[in-house]
Amino acid sequence: MTDSHTGTPESADTPEPATPVEVVTASDESAAARPTFWARLRRWTSGRPGRLLRWGGGTLAVTLAVAIIATVTIDLGPLLRSRAEDAASSQLDREVTIGRIGMYLMPGKFLVEDLLIGGLTPEDEPFMTAERIAVSVDWLALLHREFLVDAEMTNWQMRAESYADGTQSFPAFVPSRSADDEARVEPDPPPTDAAEGDDRWVATLRHLGATQGEFVLEDYGSNFGVVCANLNVTITKIFDYRGDASCTGGSVRVSDFEPMWMDMAANFELDGSQVHLTRINVETDGTSTRLVGDVDMRQLSEMTYELESDLDLPRLREIFFADDGFTATGEARFVGTFHKFEDGYDLSGSITSPLFGLDTDAGQFQFPSLAGQLVWQQDRFDMWDVTSTLFGGDVRAELKTFGTQDPWEGTFDAYYEDADVVELARFFDLRGFRPVARSFGHNRMEWPTGPAGGSRHTGTIQLHPLEGVRLATAQLPSGATQAVASRDDQPPDLTTTEFQVGGALEYAFDGDAIELTSGHIATPSTHVTFDGRTGGGAQTEIPFRATSTDWQEGYRLMTAVMASAGSSTEPFEVDGAGTFEGVMLGDLTRPRVEATFAGEGLRAWNVEWGGGSGGIVVDNGYLEVSNGL
Numbered sequence: 001m002t003d004s005h006t007g008t009p010e011s012a013d014t015p016e017p018a019t020p021v022e023v024v025t026a027s028d029e030s031a032a033a034r035p036t037f038w039a040r041l042r043r044w045t046s047g048r049p050g051r052l053l054r055w056g057g058g059t060l061a062v063t064l065a066v067a068i069i070a071t072v073t074i075d076l077g078p079l080l081r082s083r084a085e086d087a088a089s090s091q092l093d094r095e096v097t098i099g100r101i102g103m104y105l106m107p108g109k110f111l112v113e114d115l116l117i118g119g120l121t122p123e124d125e126p127f128m129t130a131e132r133i134a135v136s137v138d139w140l141a142l143l144h145r146e147f148l149v150d151a152e153m154t155n156w157q158m159r160a161e162s163y164a165d166g167t168q169s170f171p172a173f174v175p176s177r178s179a180d181d182e183a184r185v186e187p188d189p190p191p192t193d194a195a196e197g198d199d200r201w202v203a204t205l206r207h208l209g210a211t212q213g214e215f216v217l218e219d220y221g222s223n224f225g226v227v228c229a230n231l232n233v234t235i236t237k238i239f240d241y242r243g244d245a246s247c248t249g250g251s252v253r254v255s256d257f258e259p260m261w262m263d264m265a266a267n268f269e270l271d272g273s274q275v276h277l278t279r280i281n282v283e284t285d286g287t288s289t290r291l292v293g294d295v296d297m298r299q300l301s302e303m304t305y306e307l308e309s310d311l312d313l314p315r316l317r318e319i320f321f322a323d324d325g326f327t328a329t330g331e332a333r334f335v336g337t338f339h340k341f342e343d344g345y346d347l348s349g350s351i352t353s354p355l356f357g358l359d360t361d362a363g364q365f366q367f368p369s370l371a372g373q374l375v376w377q378q379d380r381f382d383m384w385d386v387t388s389t390l391f392g393g394d395v396r397a398e399l400k401t402f403g404t405q406d407p408w409e410g411t412f413d414a415y416y417e418d419a420d421v422v423e424l425a426r427f428f429d430l431r432g433f434r435p436v437a438r439s440f441g442h443n444r445m446e447w448p449t450g451p452a453g454g455s456r457h458t459g460t461i462q463l464h465p466l467e468g469v470r471l472a473t474a475q476l477p478s479g480a481t482q483a484v485a486s487r488d489d490q491p492p493d494l495t496t497t498e499f500q501v502g503g504a505l506e507y508a509f510d511g512d513a514i515e516l517t518s519g520h521i522a523t524p525s526t527h528v529t530f531d532g533r534t535g536g537g538a539q540t541e542i543p544f545r546a547t548s549t550d551w552q553e554g555y556r557l558m559t560a561v562m563a564s565a566g567s568s569t570e571p572f573e574v575d576g577a578g579t580f581e582g583v584m585l586g587d588l589t590r591p592r593v594e595a596t597f598a599g600e601g602l603r604a605w606n607v608e609w610g611g612g613s614g615g616i617v618v619d620n621g622y623l624e625v626s627n628g629l
Contacts, residue, residue, distance in 0.1 A: 080101055081098050081101045084098055084101060088117075092117060093171065094117050094119075095118035095122065096117050097114075097115075097116045098113070098114065098115055098116075099115070100112075100113040101113075109135070109136050110134070110136075111132065111133070111134055111135070113131065113133075114129075114130075114131065115133060120167070120169050124169070126157075126159065128156065128157065128158045128159070129156060129157050130154075130155070130156035131154060131155035131156065132153070132154045132155060133152070133153045135149060136149070137149055138206075145202065146203075147203040147204065149204065150208075151205065151207070153209070153211070156210060156213040156214075157216070158213070158214070158215045159215075159216040159218070160217050161217075161218045161219075161220070162218070162220065162301045163220050164220060164221035164343070165221075166342055168299065168301065205235070207234075207236050208236075208243075209233075210233040210234075211232045212232070213231040213232065214227070214228065214229050215227075215228040216228075222301070222340065222343060222345050222378060223254075223378075224254060225251075225252070225259075226253075226262070228247035229248065229251075230247055230248045230249050230250075231250075232245065235270070240269060241270035242267070243268055243270070244266065244267050244268070245265070245266045245268065246264065246265040247263065248263045249261070250264065255378065257320050257322075258318070260284045260319060262282060262283070262285075263282070263284075264280065264281070264282045264283075265280070265281045266279060266280040266281070267280075273296060273298040274294060274295070274296055275294065275295040275296075275297060276294050277291065277292060277293050277294065278292060280293070285319065287310065287311055288309065288310045289308065289310075290308050291308075292307075293338075301340065301341060302342070303340045304340075305337065305338045307334070307335070307336065307337070308333070308335050309333070309334045309335075311332040311333065311334055311351075313331060313332055313353070313357075314328055314329055316328075324410065325360070326358060326360045326455075327358075328357060328359070329356075329357030329359070329366075330353050330354070330355050330356045330357050332356065334349055334351045334374070335350055336350060336374070343378075344378035345376075346376075346377050347374070347376040348374065348376070349373070349374060350371065350372070350373055350374070351371070351372055351374050351383070352371045354368065354370075355367070355370075356370040361455050361511060365390065366390075367388035367389070367395060367397075369388055371386070371387055371388070372385050372386030372397070380401065381400075382398075383397070383400075384398045386398065390416055391416075391419040391423040391427065392419060392420035393416050393417050393418040393419030393420065394416070394417045394418060395414055395415065396414070396415045397412065397413060397414045400412075409447075410447045411444060412446075413443070413444050413445075414443045414444075414445075415442050416439065416440065416441055418439075418440065419438065419440075420438065420439075421501075422434060422435070425564075431564060432559075432560050432563030432564055434498040435463070435498075435501045436500050437463040437466065437500070437501050439462070439463055440462045440464065441460050441462055442459050442460050443457060444457065444458050444459055445457050446458075455510075455511060456509065456511070457507070457508070457509040459506070459507060460506050460507075461504065461505045462503075463501055463502045463503045463521070464502060465501065466500065469500045469502075469524065471500075471522040471523065471524060472523060472524060472525055472547065473522070474520075474547055476578065480600065480601075484549070484550075484575055484576055484577050484603075487575060492552050492573045492574075494556065494572075494573070497556075497563075500523060500524060501522065503519070503520050503521035503522055504518065505518070505519040505520075506519070513539075514533060516530065516531050516534075519531055525554070526547070526549075526550065526554040526557055527547045528544055528545070528546045528554075528557075529544065529545050530543065531543065534588055540586055542583065542584040543582070543583045544581070544582060544583070544584065546558075547578075548577065548578070548579075550575070551574050551575055551599065551602075552574055555574055558593075562588070572604070573603075573604065573605065573606070574603065574604045575602070575603045575604075576599040576600065576602040577599055577601055578597060578602075579598055580596070581596055581597075582595025591618075593616070593617065593619070594617050595615070596614070596615050596616075597615075599613070613627075614627045615627050
């Protein structure tokens with residue numbers, strides 16, 4: 001048909017359709033060579049990389065599912081929460097509120113949030129608050145009519161209070177044990193399948209873990225308080241309930257004394273409301289203690305412990321005797337019992353110290369190998385049968401505080417035997433005077449409690465001469481003149497400061513003045529009696545009477561005593577036998593001595609005076625003789 005139209009004008013004017021031309025650019029060639037996204041995905045998910053990717057994705061999915069099941073809770077609503085609050089309030093006889101009860105997606109797990117158990121009255125602080133309590137229930141045990149519960153509690157506080165009238169705030173978590181319960185000693189049989197027709201259920205707390213908690217005990221009757229901060233408690237039931245507890249950064253307060261910091265770790269057993277503490281390690285401010293004991297949770301004011309405690313005596317003095325006028329040094333160990341009861345407490349036992357130091361207004365005393373008995377109650381602190389050594393002798397002591405008669409509310413009695421007077425003189429820094437004897441006596445220190453401070457000392461001293469030493473008497477012996485003559489060819493002794501002595505003295509010292517009564521001191525040649533008083537060493541009035549067969553020794557003894565008090569008087573050459581009677585006045589460091597004398601064989605300043613009498617005055621280093629005959 002085409003051929004029939006060949007050469008016609010129509011065919012010549014109508015153009016043939018053109019063949020399409022495909023234009024290919026460089027970018028199109030690159031795109032054709034690059035695989036598509038889906039092609040790449042198919043390649044990544046094939047082979048070993050694909051298997052790893054699928055495994056990781058599955059693991060992530062399982063992890064997310066487990067996390068959701070383990071952490072996501074469903075609010076069980078206000079109706080169930082209200083019923084739980086009513087049941088708990090009825091059981092504990094306290095107001096109980098719950099912020100929220102939720103159920104985890106994992107079967108058998110529940111969450112209680114913002115639990116509050118009220119105090120004795122609505123105005124009191126809550127007995128307990130807990131931010132979170134996670135509860136797990138063993139579903140299989142329900143088939144045996146047993147309700148087994150595990151619980152984990154975090155961020156909680158428990159406050160137990162006991163009052164002077166015997167009431168206390170601890171709710172009745174556990175009913176009181178009957179006499180039949182006390183008589184039964186065998187453990188309860190393990191749970192068994194319920195007998196046919198037996199509709200009883202058994203509820204058991206199998207495990208409790210309580211972390212980040214705080215326990216506060218306030219006993220208003222005995223003015224005693226404990227705070228266990230950062231407290232963690234674990235309780236597990238196997239045959240019986242056992243557990244452990246630890247706290248750090250707590251405190252202990254006894255009466256109105258300064259509180260002590262406390263760290264604690266303990267193991268315990270529960271038997272109804274009774275808590276038997278099988279081990280407690282307590283570190284407090286000034287003590288390190290190991291205890292075993294019992295606490296009645298239904299009667300918080302009643303607890304008993306046996307304990308061993310290492311004591312830091314300086315720190316304990318600062319806590320319990322902060323206002324008293326003494327300090328202590330050394331370490332000690334206490335072994336005894338602590339009984340806390342409704343109206344107070346009783347700590348009693350024995351105390352030992354390798355070296356106990358007592359610093360008082362009278363000086364610093366050290367007692368090696370100290371041992372004694374102690375009792376500490378709310379209104380008394382006593383020690384007795386205290387034994388030690390002091391200055392080479394034996395010491396017995398008694399300490400009483402609080403219960404004694406006003407205004408002196410504390411006493412410390414020390415009885416010493418066979419103490420070395422040489423060591424005693426060295427202790428009191430008696431320079432220029434070295435008495436040689438053994439000392440026996442009694443010192444009582446009394447002090448008031450409170451900010452007034454101060455102390456009072458009373459006592460007696462007896463100086464026993466060494467064996468074989470014979471001492472002079474108050475009467476001048478016959479033959480005294482011949483004794484003086486026998487020393488004519490001997491040089492005078494002006495330097496010896498050591499004296500074999502004996503004597504006795506009663507004294508009283510109240511910080512302002514020293515009263516001396518019934519005093520006498522004797523050497524082999526000289527006998528002196530004295531009494532009087534000195535006010536801080538400045539206002540002195542001490543009458544004396546001296547009888548001597550060796551006036552050189554007698555004068556040397558007087559200057560030695562004055563030197564020990566700070567006087568620099570030097571002895572001079574003198575001899576004779578007779579008596580001096582006078583008074584020492586003024587400042588002990590530079591006293592004025594007024595006396596009369598009567599003697600035989602008198603010699604002074606290289607002059608033989610023979611017998612005579614007269615008066616002397618020693619003042620400011622000068623000697624004046626008057627009315628000499």
